Amino acid sequence: MHFVQGFATGLALIVAIGSQNAYVLRQGILRQHVLPLVLFCALSDALLILAGIGGAGLLIRDNAALMTLTRYGGALFLVAYGVLAARRAWQGAPMPTDTGGGATLAAALAACFAFTFLNPHVYLDTVVLLGTLANQRPDPERWVFGAGAVSASLCWFAALGFGARFLAPLFAQVLAWRVLDGLIALTMWVLAAMLLLD
Template sequence: MLLTYATGFGLGGGLIIAIGAQNAFVLGQGLRRNHPMMVAFVCAFCDAVLIAAGVAGLGTLIAAYPLLTKIAAWGGGAFLIWYGFGALKRLFETETLSDEAISKTGWQAVLSTTLAVTLLNPHVYLDTVVMLGGIGGQFPADQRLFFALGAMSVSFVWFFAIALGASWLAPYVARPITWKIIDGLTCAVMWLVAHSLLAPEISEMMAG
């Protein structure tokens, strides 16, 4: 059972730690000290629910209906492009981490954006529901729970580590130039992920 748990933890970590829209968002909120613990919990909790659903068999259902992935790709790509424009706009503004300049965005707005970054990104479903779910589903029935728990655990460890680490680093990255770099990287990550989602769909449309 411990080996199965470790397998889930290792595979989950390999997928979640990869740089992507979700990690970039959590890092940014942590550096801004803008409800970072809530953001980390929501991301990890959503991953846990999706992993559980995947191991229970949802991944097979999604694979059977390609239209679902197409809808998710277009919706997620559009959102990430929009969010990237927000980071690009901040790139040309003066932004510091002084107490007066720290974002005071309400938790409701942060929560909705966190859910959007997480649930409108098809890569999240591919990693958690399809890949981890598919692998977990191959284990004997009495071991699937331990695989799922291992994959869920690494999500909580990783997202809280990003949020806490970023909050700790915030006082050391207070210079405006640092924020221009962060916003520039955030924009680039969001647009690269959007491109990876939309390019195949656009190519398929043009070929058709």
């Protein structure tokens, strides 16, 4: 029961449209570095969730300097990535839907790292919120709840990254890429505005 509650809660927080999900979706359509990105996202969530259960949520919630740094740094990164996506949408260049070309693994992981750890909401959702919900339970149930949330993250990112390949025929068209990149740019800018106005 605690595992299922953790799974459902984790899924509800992770599935929301965000910069990290948009990036994994795009890389999944391109079939570029999907497994490393899926593992990176899932392991990052696992680390943050377990840190929250271990008590780090209280430290992060009360650290104004850390939250301010991630807030402005994250907003700057989102705006910049949104500009790149908007430029791709404007140019409308066709993109490969195979594993050739594109960003290197190091560049893809660096971008994913920024999308993950420069987002203050990831700390609030995983460390603070999930940590708080888990810690309302005694041992070992709180860790079972956490295992459910970690499993939800792994399932979601695997489905997003590997399921995106079924969209590849659609994205053989230039217009589909222009629409996707336009939506990604808009998502990045809206998220940046939300960070700054939060």
